[in-house]
Amino acid sequence: MSLRARIRLLALGAAAAVLLLVAVPLWLLEQSVAAxxxxxxxxxxxxxxxxxxxxxxxxxxLQAYVERVNGRDDAPPVAVVTPDGRRYGPDLPGADAQLRPGPDGDGDGDGDGDRDGPFASQSSPDVDAVDGGHLVRVVVRTEGGPTTVLAYAADAQVRETVGSRLLPLGLAALVVLALVGLAAEIVARRLVLDLDRTADLADTIAAGDAVARVPEAGPPEVQRVAHALNGLAGRIDELLAAERETAADLSHRLRTPLTALRLDVESLPPGPARAELTDRVDTLERTLTAVIHQARRTDREGARARCAPGPVVAEAAAYWQPLVEDQGRATTVEVGDDLPNVRCAADDLRAALDALLENCIAHTPDRTPIAVVAEQREGLVVVEVRDGGPGFAAEAVGRGRSDGGSSGLGLDIARACARASGGDLVVGRDDGWTVVRLGLGTA
Known part of the structure; x- marks a missing residue:
């Protein structure tokens, strides 16, 4: 879950908890008041x-009067039972159990203690719980005996009243939650914006852009992170530069004894021993030159090397084209359009392609066709070098494991280039072709 989502969830959860703490006692209070x-x-x-x-x-x-009373909107149902047992109005729950004399026994006197005149014959209201609500009973002394007036307070009416009163409050609570969510989104966006910018530039630095730096802006905590990240990036650049300089300096220091060794070899009399020593000195000198070049190359390419594979593939194929034509080989070169950059140096990719093409030329008969294909597949840039030769075992992909009489160094170089970029090298057969597939990770 993202930080923005966490902030929104926290704000909405806190607001919902507060509203719930207010809603429970409010509902209980409204329930009591409505009842x-x-x-x-x-x-x-x-x-x-x-x-x-x-x-x-x-x-x-009397019948018409009771009907008018019950016909009023939101009026509780009322029933009247006369002394002779006649009932006017609806049948109310528990009404039969309430048909008993008033508190004075015969209905005479002032039942509630504060009435006089023609109303002195009424009893005080008597409220009893019945199924689904409460029944209010008032006894009136009339001609022929006491008359009972019943009114029913239904629990359903209580719930309806509570719902009608709490509905506006519920809508107001939803509006409050929406406003809280909107405010949380605004605050979260402002807080996360600086972090997103810091993370994006950190990814840029990690991708090899040694110049990029994170702006030290935003809240104090974000500023501290940006400052620490900038310091770390600078320290990494310093360490890499120092390492490259150390490797280059050591290689340069070896040139002096190497020069002295070459002079000693040249002073020897001509013969097989001198020629062999000269070849070995030349090999050592080329190795030192490659080490110096490798140490200095990262200065130009940044902390993480990258290159456009299309031109490198085309250049390698063009370099080997004259020899291929001399051997009468049919050649096909297919390079896809708009290939993305890959995470390897152009020199490393060129060395890998030269090794694979050299293997095709050296280990297959003349007039054997060769094809080079470069395209993008499943997030990788795939470079395939194919030939119509008999092929070789997959175990040959390793230094010193070739089954063609060579050291296997070429395949090992190509595999190292592929794996360093985040891909791999695969050897196989496809429709009569020997295929060496170089998968390169994109930058």
């Missing part, structure tokens, strides 16, 4: 019908 409000509404409805009965008595339009 009280629904119960109070049922109580008021029951008292209203009781007041009507106290003032008007049992009239013939």
């Amino acid at each position: 009280d409000d629904v119960e109070q509404s049922a109580t008021e409805s029951a008292r209203g019908v009781a007041d009507y009965l106290s003032a008007a008595g049992l009239r013939t339009d």
